[in-house]
Amino acid sequence: MGGERKLYTLVEVSEHNNPKDCWLVIAGKVYDVSKFLDDHPGGEDVLLSATGKDATDDFEDVGHSSSARAMMEEFYVGDIDSSTIPAKVKYTPPKQPHYNQDKTAEFTIKLLQFLVPLLILGLAVGIRFYAKSA
Template sequence: MGKVFTLAEVAEHNTPKDCWLVIDGKVYDVTKFLEDHPGGDEVLLSATGKDATDDFEDVGHSSSARVQMEELYVGDIDSSTIPSKSKYTPPKQPHYNQDKTSEFIVKLLQFLVPLIILGVAVGVRFYTKSSA
């Protein structure tokens, strides 16, 4: 186990000449890797000062990338300095009422069916007049 850093200490390392990241509770000095990173240095620089675990996992890094990270390890993060992630709570929505939906569909059909019949009747009448 390496040195333990606070998130504030890690966040101070946020330049192309000194760049540290927090991934899975560990601190990595990625400064030497900035130029070689396939996603570009901007991606790494934008991940400083926060827990970059989700960003790292979302990309789907290879096992060789994970092995390479071990060489960049400088310590652990003091987990009490990282804000906890809040659990997603879906917004409150009115209960879906099947009866109201059925009622709407019936009223819509009561309106559209006569219009379709009228349109077909006019079309047939127009067609038979123009054919004669």
């Protein structure tokens, strides 16, 4: 890694996206992992799916060992021009209609106005039949 570091754009890195030529961007560095595809414990598809983007989060989410991190140095080819990586957009959930608690309360009251008299009627009929059979 001596001398001047090569600076790549994301477009340049994303052109290396096949099993014979696979480059990844992790933590601001560019790695040529083409020779490692067959040996990667997660399989080559995992690495190939991480091309053309900043794969730092994917790499960190897996929880790679310190030996895996040390191994990365042999695949290092340069740095990424961070201005070419699109900014992450914060997820904003879609607007949903406001929950109207009054309508729920209104429905509950109507349901109880129907069920309570039925319960009283059922109880009265049950007591009457119980009293006749006793």
